[in-house]
Amino acid sequence: MNLPYILDSSRPKLAAGCRWGGTEESPVVLFPEGAIRVRGTGRKILELCDGTRSFSELVGRLQQLYTNASPSQIREDAALFLQQLHEKRILDY
Amino acid sequence: MIQNPLALIAEITHRCPLHCVYCSNPLQMAAAKSELTSQDWQRVFTESARLNVLHLHLTGGEPLVRTDLAQLIAGAHCVGLYTNLITSGIGLSRARLKDLVDAGLDHVQLSFQDSKPGQANRIAGTKSHAHKVELAGWIREHQIAFTVNLVVHRQNLDHLEEMIAFLESLNPHRIEIAHVQYYGWALKNRSTLMPTRKQIERTVKIVASAQTRLRGKVRIDAVSPDYYARYPKACMGGWGRQSILVNPAGFALPCHAAGVIPGLIFDNVRKRPLEWIWHKSATFQRFRGEAWMPEPCRSCERRTEDFGGCRCQAFLLTGDASATDPVCSLSPTHSLIQETIHNSSVDNGGEEGLINWQYRSNPA
Numbered sequence: 001m002n003l004p005y006i007l008d009s010s011r012p013k014l015a016a017g018c019r020w021g022g023t024e025e026s027p028v029v030l031f032p033e034g035a036i037r038v039r040g041t042g043r044k045i046l047e048l049c050d051g052t053r054s055f056s057e058l059v060g061r062l063q064q065l066y067t068n069a070s071p072s073q074i075r076e077d078a079a080l081f082l083q084q085l086h087e088k089r090i091l092d093y
Numbered sequence: 094m095i096q097n098p099l100a101l102i103a104e105i106t107h108r109c110p111l112h113c114v115y116c117s118n119p120l121q122m123a124a125a126k127s128e129l130t131s132q133d134w135q136r137v138f139t140e141s142a143r144l145n146v147l148h149l150h151l152t153g154g155e156p157l158v159r160t161d162l163a164q165l166i167a168g169a170h171c172v173g174l175y176t177n178l179i180t181s182g183i184g185l186s187r188a189r190l191k192d193l194v195d196a197g198l199d200h201v202q203l204s205f206q207d208s209k210p211g212q213a214n215r216i217a218g219t220k221s222h223a224h225k226v227e228l229a230g231w232i233r234e235h236q237i238a239f240t241v242n243l244v245v246h247r248q249n250l251d252h253l254e255e256m257i258a259f260l261e262s263l264n265p266h267r268i269e270i271a272h273v274q275y276y277g278w279a280l281k282n283r284s285t286l287m288p289t290r291k292q293i294e295r296t297v298k299i300v301a302s303a304q305t306r307l308r309g310k311v312r313i314d315a316v317s318p319d320y321y322a323r324y325p326k327a328c329m330g331g332w333g334r335q336s337i338l339v340n341p342a343g344f345a346l347p348c349h350a351a352g353v354i355p356g357l358i359f360d361n362v363r364k365r366p367l368e369w370i371w372h373k374s375a376t377f378q379r380f381r382g383e384a385w386m387p388e389p390c391r392s393c394e395r396r397t398e399d400f401g402g403c404r405c406q407a408f409l410l411t412g413d414a415s416a417t418d419p420v421c422s423l424s425p426t427h428s429l430i431q432e433t434i435h436n437s438s439v440d441n442g443g444e445e446g447l448i449n450w451q452y453r454s455n456p457a
Contacts, residue, residue: 016266017200017238021175026148030175032200032238032267035147035315082094086144089266089312091223 006055006079006086009093013051018090031090041066045078051089055082095333097370097383100148101174102338104347105134105165109155110183112218113206114454115244115279115286118154119352119431122456124342128213129454133363135168136194137339138201140367142172142335146337149174154341154456155328157184172198177202179242182228183221190231199237201267203229206250209258229263240267247285247437263310268311270300272318276405278349282419282450287437320430324395325402325418329439332380332404337371346369350405354414368441385415389423 006012014020014029021035026034028038029046038046044065047066048058062073085091098205101155107122127128129137138149149169156162157180169176177200178193185193203225207213213222232239249256260268273279273286288296300315307313318395329348330338338346345367346352352359360374371377379385383396401407402418410419410429417424 015238016236019175019199021173022145030147030199032177032202032240033148035175087309087312 006093008054008056011051011053011083012049012055012058012091013052013084014046014049015089015092018063020052029090031088036090040080041077045081046085049082055079055093097145098335098337099146100150100336101146101367102152102336103134103137103165104152104154104338104340104349105129105156105162106158106341107456108158109153109181109455110158111155111181111221111456112238113216113221113278114218114282114450114452115216115246115273115386116453117274117277117279117349118453119277119350120281121352122154122454125244126456126457128159128211129339129341129343129362131164131168134165135304137362137367138165138169138174140362141174141337144368144371148177149176150177150179152179155181155183157182157189163192163339166193166198167196175199180204181221182225183219185228187231190228190235194235194237198237198454200240201232202240202242203232204242204244205256205260206244206257208252212249216244226263229265233260233264238267239265240269242269242271243263244271244273245288245296246273247288247292248286250288250292253296253299257299259305265311268307268313268314268324268418269403270315272315272320276409278451278453280409283433284436285450287320287433288318290321290439293318319403319406319420320434322420325399325406325420327399328403328406328418331400333371333377334400335379337367337377339367343372344440345377345378347380348375348405349350350409351376353405354408364428382416386416387415389421389425390417393423 008061018029018031020027021030028037048061059075062074066074082091106128107118108125125339129457156178166176176198178198179202204223206216210222214220241263243256243260279286304313333347339362340350343361343363345362346359357376359376360370386401390396402421404414408414408417409452411426419426419429
């Protein structure tokens with residue numbers, strides 16, 4: 001089954017009632033009934049989801065940061081990651 | 094090495110305006126005059142944040158009965174806890190809701206008994222349905238997470254589609270469909286509440302189709318009924334592994350029902366720091382790890398997944414808290430469950446129970 005695809009113009013942000021928590025060394029995203037520990041790339045992506053940046057801007061920023069990965073792979077991976085969080089109602093766009 | 098708890102379940106009062114026949118509170122409730130003060134709770138919240146607890150579940154009874162609820166939320170928010178309010182909504186006006194949100198409330202879980210007012214009020218033993226519907230609209234005016242919780246059982250499962258449609262109309266972020274679990278009051282009323290196998294099979298299909306239909310819009314979490322499962326639930330994610338519950342009088346328990354197990358001594362947060370209770374109290378260590386496990390759990394490969402099931406259920410049904418949860422198909426006492434399920438499909442639909450069922454009472 002296909003997930004609803006994120007658009008270039010979508011501006012992802014944490015959904016209502018979802019927020020950062022934990023500590024600087026071990027940050028988590030808190031949501032009803034749960035929390036996810038985010039590290040590395042996942043953390044970077046979520047930090048960019050501030051509701052003002054569009055998905056295409058976000059991907060552009062990631063492509064600048066991770067020059068070793070193929071730009072199309074970065075886009076694909078980021079889209080999948082955000083869509084999964086959207087489905088869990090952790091992210092809105 | 095014991096991990097720190099992830100969640101603090103704060104039963105801030107056992108008082109409640111509802112009298113639901115499946116209430117998860119113990120039959121012996123904490124009296125109003127024994128309740129912890131605001132200052133006590135603030136200390137508990139601070140201690141739990143120091144233990145790296147992430148979630149605070151404010152529950153009861155009905156937490157709104159406490160007039161200091163906004164103060165409690167503010168205190169918990171201040172030490173970084175994610176605050177969940179588990180409520181019937183009775184006692185929540187539009188203005189008070191705003192106070193709670195301003196205090197830092199992150200999430201409201203509003204419980205529903207049914208989609209039909211008459212049925213809902215019959216389960217709750219009080220008129221509460223209409224207010225809940227109005228309240229749902231007010232909650233959506235705020236930037237907080239909103240879950241609606243529906244408890245399902247024999248008496249309402251036949252119109253599950255209608256109930257899901259009703260919940261959907263309240264525009265929540267999340268719908269939680271929870272089968273009654275048979276402890277406390279629910280166990281007293283089990284013969285009236287226990288669904289039939291036919292109902293369960295139908296339910297699974299309805300929930301799956303609603304999940305597909307509402308994908309990306311409303312998250313539906315369904316808690317399956319353990320009597321019909323092949324293996325037991327990992328109750329509380331394991332005894333003393335993830336959560337610590339503090340009851341209205343300050344006693345710390347590994348779960349809602351643990352008070353039924355004889356011989357356990359519960360330490361009180363008035364006398365002991367939460368950290369000591371978590372790491373050192375005999376009760377929290379009693380069923381940790383695998384040393385207590387009998388066969389077939391001890392050599393079972395699932396023991397690290399379900400931890401032998403629920404200790405309270407094992408005690409309530411077999412008289413031995415160390416027994417394998419009888420829900421498990423490998424348990425030597427599994428026939429207790431099979432018999433109950435069998436009876437649910439041959440009796441008259443639980444109708445006579447409706448006359449005799451016992452409503453939850455209120456503490457002194």
